[in-house]
Amino acid sequence: ASPLGSRNVRLTYPPGAWLTFTGIIRCLQAMAEIEKPIVAKVNGDAVSFGQSVALASDIIVAVEDARFVDQHLGMDEVEGYETEFGIVPGDGGILLPLFMSPVKAKECLMLAKTYTARDLAQMGLINYAVPASELDAKVADIVSRLLRRSAYALAWTKRVANRRLAEQLNLSMDAAAAYEMVTLLQAEDRKTLE
Numbered sequence: 001a002s003p004l005g006s007r008n009v010r011l012t013y014p015p016g017a018w019l020t021f022t023g024i025i026r027c028l029q030a031m032a033e034i035e036k037p038i039v040a041k042v043n044g045d046a047v048s049f050g051q052s053v054a055l056a057s058d059i060i061v062a063v064e065d066a067r068f069v070d071q072h073l074g075m076d077e078v079e080g081y082e083t084e085f086g087i088v089p090g091d092g093g094i095l096l097p098l099f100m101s102p103v104k105a106k107e108c109l110m111l112a113k114t115y116t117a118r119d120l121a122q123m124g125l126i127n128y129a130v131p132a133s134e135l136d137a138k139v140a141d142i143v144s145r146l147l148r149r150s151a152y153a154l155a156w157t158k159r160v161a162n163r164r165l166a167e168q169l170n171l172s173m174d175a176a177a178a179y180e181m182v183t184l185l186q187a188e189d190r191k192t193l194e
Contacts, residue, residue: 025169025174028053028173029173032165032166033162033166036158037158038059039057039060040062041061041062042060042061042063043062043066044066045067045069047067047068049091051068052094052095055095055125058162065116066129068117068120069112069115070093072086072088072093072109073086073111073112074086077112078112078114086183087184090180094168095165096109098164098165
């Protein structure tokens with residue numbers, strides 16, 4: 001068995017945490033910088049890193065009742081995603097300030113505020129919230145329309161449109177991941193002392 005097999009070890013043991021957080025950082029940076037458009041097809045809850053992956057996509061289509069939430073500070077308040085202690089939202093807290101006003105982003109992160117896809121579509125934070133029966137058709141329509149575009153023009157349009165996203169990730173992601181690791185280590189330390 002791998003020493004990095006358990007979730008706890010992957011987050012609190014330095015080599016495991018390095019692999020986990022480096023992977024998170026590289027994933028979001030690659031999504032922002034790859035030239036091909038990414039269409040998120042969200043067919044369920046988008047929680048913490050899942051929410052970040054959705055928000056790092058170029059076009060987001062979700063089922064109406066999908067929940068979007070960063071549960072890092074949610075403690076036991078996010079049904080189905082309870083945590084024993086609050087931690088810094090290192091993987092989830094980076095993108096929300098790009099999409100929301102600072103006060104709304106802080107409310108989402110600090111209070112683990114849950115939104116449905118329908119709420120986010122009405123706010124203009126995702127592109128579409130559709131009934132589950134229409135999800136596949138909506139995504140297929142978007143993809144087919146993208147495929148008819150000039151590949152180079154599409155790639156360069158994404159590159160230009162994502163400058164702010166890439167800049168935000170480069171500016172904040174390492175610090176956010178480090179703060180999350182520190183809070184995980186503090187929580188682990190607290191368990192050891194009890």
